[in-house]
Amino acid sequence: xxxxxxxxxxxxxxxxxxVELKCNYSYSGSPELxxxxxxxxxxxxxxxxxxxxxxxxxxxxxLNKGETSFHLKKPFAQEEDSAMYYCALMNSGYSTLTFxxxxxxxxxx
Amino acid sequence: xxxxxxxxxxxVTEKGKYVELRxxxxxxxxxxxxxxxxLGQGPEFLIYxxxxxxxxDSGLPNDRFFAVRPEGxxxxxxxxxxxxxxxAVYLCASSLIGRAExxxxxxxxxxxx
Numbered sequence: 001x002x003x004x005x006x007x008x009x010x011x012x013x014x015x016x017x018x019v020e021l022k023c024n025y026s027y028s029g030s031p032e033l034x035x036x037x038x039x040x041x042x043x044x045x046x047x048x049x050x051x052x053x054x055x056x057x058x059x060x061x062x063l064n065k066g067e068t069s070f071h072l073k074k075p076f077a078q079e080e081d082s083a084m085y086y087c088a089l090m091n092s093g094y095s096t097l098t099f100x101x102x103x104x105x106x107x108x109x
Numbered sequence: 110x111x112x113x114x115x116x117x118x119x120x121v122t123e124k125g126k127y128v129e130l131r132x133x134x135x136x137x138x139x140x141x142x143x144x145x146x147x148l149g150q151g152p153e154f155l156i157y158x159x160x161x162x163x164x165x166d167s168g169l170p171n172d173r174f175f176a177v178r179p180e181g182x183x184x185x186x187x188x189x190x191x192x193x194x195x196x197a198v199y200l201c202a203s204s205l206i207g208r209a210e211x212x213x214x215x216x217x218x219x220x221x222x
Contacts, residue, residue, distance in 0.1 A: 004151075032209055043112075044152070044200065044213040051209075086151050090209050095165045097142075097211060099151030 002027045004089050006100035013077050014108050021072040021103045023061075023087030032090040033070040034097070035061055039083045047072075047085070057081070077107045111135070113214035115201050121220045122191055130186040130217045134203030141184050142211060143176055144200040152200050158184060159206065191221045 003026040013019055025031055035047040048056045050063040050070060061072045070087060087100040114133040122128050134141050139160050144152035154168040160181045169175075173191075178184040188195055198218050202211040 006151075009149075034209070043215045046210055046212075049209065088151075093165075094140075094207060094209055095157045096154040096168070097144075097152070098154070099144075101149065101151050 002089050002091060002098045004087050004098050004100035006085075006087055006103050008103045009101070010104045010106065012106045012108065015079055016076050019072075019074045019077045019081070019105065019107075021085050021087075021105065023070045023072065023100060025068050025070060025087075025089050027068075027089055029092050031063070031065075031070075032092075033061075033063055034088045034090065035059070035070075035072050036086045036088055036099070037083050038086070044086070077105075079107045079109055081105060082107045113201055113203050113212055115199075115214040115217050117217060118215065119218045119220075121222060124191060124193060124221055126191050128188050128191055128219065130188075130199050130219070132184045132186070132201030132203075132214060134182065134184070134201070135212055136182075137205070138203035138212070139181065139206045140204045140208075140211075141178060142202040142204075143184070143186050144202065146198045146200055146216070148197075155186070188219075191219075193221045195219060196221045 005024045033050045037047045038044045059074045086102045088097045141158040143155040146152045157165040158178045173189045176186045198216040200216045201214040204211045
């Protein structure tokens with residue numbers, strides 16, 4: 001069975017501080033991992049996926065198969081980064097996303 | 110272009126009643142997904158459609174839940190004999206077949222009193 005764990009419910013940082021949102025996964029196959037973000041009063045939207053290896057809004061995430069992790073990082077947090085972040089794992093059939101419970105990021109001025 | 114839309118945005122119903130939740134996917138997206146998000150949890154998969162057929166309904170919690178997509182576009186999630194535990198936000202998403210990126214709707218907040 002596939003599982004995604006986000007150990008932190010809430011992460012509170014000051015503007016300009018580095019951010020790391022943790023995500024660990026359990027999956028027997030070759031994982032495809034995503035970070036989704038939900039800003040206040042907006043719908044869930046894709047932030048980035050590990051295959052694309054790109055930086056979106058200054059965020060990056062590297063898949064570490066040895067540690068089964070896909071942590072989300074940003075060197076300098078901005079107030080507009082405050083949102084709910086979900087790590088998600090796609091199954092090999094592209095039929096289901098398994099989400100973690102989410103981490104609320106609060107960036108204070 | 111228009112994104113995924115869901116109606117109603119909010120639904121309050123009494124225990125034991127029947128409800129229907131509607132999802133209108135992005136035009137041209139043949140894959141459609143339903144998720145349920147309870148308070149403090151991430152979205153949980155319910156069912157996946159490829160075109161008109163349910164390709165994976167392993168996430169439906171019991172036989173009170175049913176979903177259809179008769180013409181391969183709009184989908185309806187149907188819940189019979191609602192229970193208070195069914196209260197949640199029901200999310201719909203769509204994607205192109207074979208593409209991992211799913212586009213989510215705003216959700217329907219269902220409250221069973």
